[in-house]
Amino acid sequence: MNKNTAINSxxxxxxxxxxxxFNMQSYSSARDEFKEFETNMVFLDANENPFSxxxxxxxxxxxxxLKTILAQQKKxxxxxxxxxxxxxxxLDLLFRAFCEPNQDNVITLPPTYGMYGVxxxxxxxxxxxxxxxxxxxPNVEEILKNVSKNTKIIFLCSPNxxxxxxxxxxxxxxxxxxxxxxxxxxxxxxxxxxxxxxxSELNDFPNLVITQTLSKAYGLAGLRVGILYALEExxxxxxxxxxxxxxxxxxxxxxxxxxxxxxxVAQIKKIISERESLLKSLQEVNCIExxxxxxxxxxxxxxxxxxxxxxxxxxxxxxVRNRSNQPLCxxxxxxxxxxxxxxxxxxxxxxxx
Numbered sequence: 001m002n003k004n005t006a007i008n009s010x011x012x013x014x015x016x017x018x019x020x021x022f023n024m025q026s027y028s029s030a031r032d033e034f035k036e037f038e039t040n041m042v043f044l045d046a047n048e049n050p051f052s053x054x055x056x057x058x059x060x061x062x063x064x065x066l067k068t069i070l071a072q073q074k075k076x077x078x079x080x081x082x083x084x085x086x087x088x089x090x091l092d093l094l095f096r097a098f099c100e101p102n103q104d105n106v107i108t109l110p111p112t113y114g115m116y117g118v119x120x121x122x123x124x125x126x127x128x129x130x131x132x133x134x135x136x137x138p139n140v141e142e143i144l145k146n147v148s149k150n151t152k153i154i155f156l157c158s159p160n161x162x163x164x165x166x167x168x169x170x171x172x173x174x175x176x177x178x179x180x181x182x183x184x185x186x187x188x189x190x191x192x193x194x195x196x197x198x199x200s201e202l203n204d205f206p207n208l209v210i211t212q213t214l215s216k217a218y219g220l221a222g223l224r225v226g227i228l229y230a231l232e233e234x235x236x237x238x239x240x241x242x243x244x245x246x247x248x249x250x251x252x253x254x255x256x257x258x259x260x261x262x263x264x265v266a267q268i269k270k271i272i273s274e275r276e277s278l279l280k281s282l283q284e285v286n287c288i289e290x291x292x293x294x295x296x297x298x299x300x301x302x303x304x305x306x307x308x309x310x311x312x313x314x315x316x317x318x319x320v321r322n323r324s325n326q327p328l329c330x331x332x333x334x335x336x337x338x339x340x341x342x343x344x345x346x347x348x349x350x351x352x353x
Contacts, residue, residue: 013231016152018100021096026241030058031061067083074197079235086225089226092119095125097240101125105148109130109138109157111136111327112132112161113161113188128146130146132328153184158187161188164295164298165292166193169195176207182209185209192216193296202229209228211227211228212226214255218264223250278347279294282347287350289304289331298336306324309333321334321336
């Protein structure tokens with residue numbers, strides 16, 4: 001990328017944020033006011049139960065230890081990180097901070113992650129849907145045609161769910177340079193991708209917001225740990241409206257342990273290896289008409305009759321996702337990469353249909 005022309009000089013975060021959010025005073029919890037709560041002190045400030053059981057104290061509202069590990073691993077500043085109760089919370093905070101209800105709009109690119117639209121509805125924000133192209137790429141010209149003075153956010157899911165592909169760097173770059181609102185790049189599946197994360201470009205684009213998660217590659221879906229990376233000014237705004245204790249003690253402790261273990265790379269390699277094997281095996285199944293390339297831990301396939309094949313798999317004890325109700329995904333099933341034994345069972349069952 002040409003760093004000299006990367007920055008969108010016309011972007012202004014102050015003009016984008018809602019006035020009431022910009023001017024508001026955030027809630028200050030007991031743990032915000034006295035920050036050294038891991039020291040050996042007598043704590044009588046937060047109305048907690050004094051009898052220790054491991055969970056009687058409130059968690060760190062800013063998750064400093066966990067953020068420190070992430071900052072070191074991702075090579076970003078700790079002040080560029082916001083953690084949430086799953087990615088859905090940090091996405092919701094973006095709507096609340098930057099989109100005026102019943103006035104502003106966002107742009108989403110179906111077929112894509114469904115929560116963008118749900119959160120738009122929840123926050124009374126118009127959702128302008130611009131379909132991906134037939135090869136599942138952002139239609140940049142059509143996206144920019146749909147931009148108005150009230151368009152605050154464009155959501156890009158790359159690698160995309162449910163299609164499985166990563167978007168063209170050139171198309172993402174074009175939107176970053178030519179859109180004066182936030183470009184939210186959802187990288188939930190980036191650990192399975194052959195492409196590098198856009199985190200290395202974070203400081204070059206003031207309107208770039210990246211979300212990631214510990215639910216997929218890290219295997220911590222039950223903990224609900226979502227991550228947002230952005231310029232400090234954006235994170236400061238979101239911290240104003242973040243619930244004070246949104247990430248519980250267990251989630252913080254287990255996440256830190258997982259991030260410092262050496263098992264992640266080996267597990268990702270196994271999933272990618274199984275994905276490549278499954279891609280080949282699916283090509284040999286008669287009822288499958290198309291197998292789409294994947295940069296994720298799932299594969300999208302087009303079958304002759306999605307409803308029929310979905311129900312047949314259910315009867316055989318295998319649950320996949322029927323995505324036929326999504327644009328461009330007629331008769332498509334989404335299959336998560338399982339263990340080797342589960343994948344063999346899947347292929348054996350499909351071949352027997």
